Amino acid sequence: MRVLTAEQMREADAAAVQRIGEVALMRAAGEAIAESLRAIAPKARRVVAFAGPGNNGGDAFAALAELGGPSQRIVYAMPARDPSVGRRDAQRRASAAGVITRPFPLTTEEAAAALEGADIALDALLGTGAHATLSTVFESAVTALNETTAHVLAIDIPTGIDATTGDANPHAVRAKTTVALGAAKIGVLLDPARSDCGDIYVGDIDIAEDIEAIGGPRYAVLDPIEFAALFPARGDASDKRSAGAPLVIAGSPQFPGAAVLCARGAARAGAGYVTVACPEGAAAALRAHLVEQVVVTYDERDVAGSIELLSDLVKRSTSVAIGPGLGLSDSMGEIVRGFLAVLERPFVADASALFHLGKHLDILRGKACVVTPHEGEFARLSGEGTIAPGRRVERLRSFVERTGITTLLKGNTTLIDDGTTMHLNVSGTSALATAGTGDVLTGIIATLLSQGLAPVDAARAGAFWHGLAGRCASRERPVGVIAGDVCEALGAALPVPATQGKSRLRRLI
Helix, strand or coil: CCEECCHHHHHHHHCCCCCCCCHHHHHHHHHHHHHHHHHHHHCCCCEEECCCHHHHHHHHHHHHHHCCCEEEEEEEEECCCCCCHHHHHHHHHHHCCCCEEECCCCCCCHHHHHHHHCCEEEEEECCCCCCCCCCCCHHHHHHHHHCCCCCEEECCCCCCCCCCCCCCCCCCCCCCEEEEEEEEHHHHHHHHHHCCCCCEEEECCHHHHHHHHCCCCEEEECCHHHHHCCEEEEECCCCCCCCCEEECCCCCCCCCCHHHHEEEEEEECCCCCCCEEEEEEHHHHHHHHHHHEEEEECCCCHHHHHHHHHHHHHHHHHEHHHHHCCCCCHHHHHHHHHHHHHHHCCCEEEHHHHHHHHHCCCHHHHCCECCCCHHHHHHHHHCCCCCCCCCCCHHHCCCCCCCCEEEEEECCCCCECCCCCCEEEECHHHHHCCCHHHHHHHHHHHHHHHHHCCHHHHHHHHHHHHHHHHHHHHHHCCCCCHHHHHHHHHHCCCCCCCCCCCCCCECCC
């Protein structure tokens, strides 16, 4: 699903107005918002909107005109000096539908009184074109919205958030639901703004063709519908190798658990035959924990012999995961680089493999691979140090343009870039903030690679599924989720897209 900057959204809106007209556009927005209101509180008795002077405020009128029902619907509206034709139409329709319009509250006390008894409160103050700075009057309304017990729904984007950068005013609206109109804005998906947006939906307002025609940097986000279409289906005639046969090169005497978690992640992601190659000193620990997977050893001191053994093993595998828990010795570095230099299978490199590749990224150029660093590893891998706040997108794009390597940069919002499109993953959860979950992700991606997905698709599908598994595990165990729980939750976490009639809403997670 395409994600846009504020400038790209303005361009798409302008094209849509020329094609279908502003009235049709705002009516479609009203339908999408009204659908979300019915889902949130089907028996709401009082719905209150704070409407700014622009078209974002007009969307509130359009939504409440469309909502209907016996509920009390009130718009506290700032006057619009030169209202658009779409807003004028929305106001007329709202008035005819029984929506009450009242003057906008000028103080926090007035705003709080306006929200008293509301089941749902609509934030329609400022739209995509606004920045994070707020006037005093807006701050008063935002303060009241943040203190109300009503369910706060932000139209398009919470007030106080920059739609492109994700910068958030300290007084930004903290919404429980955000309905992004036409397309999600990239700022909604980035920190620090993401935590202010709640559940994120995209409302279809009939401008898909205008959005797709937009040029400039491409951003996208995966949702359950697209994940299901991307997910490899195991054929009825599959055998254990054709179902996916990743080779996991991982583990060391000091860190055998990383190899175990990576192998289990690969197996629980659907691989039919997982082989684990580890140094001799780690084999006993791995074999004690891996029953269904084959464990093969190599002598880390024999660089040439190890590369030869791994190169022979990979002939019977369909992908490779390399790095979790490997040692940091010079000889291990030679093995990693020597093996990857001749490898022709798709692979995912993580953890210690990234350490050994830091100054040798030329080995990866032209390979079907994905690297999966966290920010600390990326600082070293890129050679440009720590990522400054707000520069993750810029830094990742620059790195991929320079190296040509498909890269997954871990974070609250994980970023995946292949040089064509930057994919933002929003399924992540704080439950994944525990040792070993990155090893599980590496195993998942290795399996998806082994089943035929391209590196960028394996990375974005793997990150999405991994996040869902973390959420699923945290529902079963609110405190104390460990990496093994995430492995075991993969099956239950597979999303089943809802089968329903015509809807204007798609939930991102």
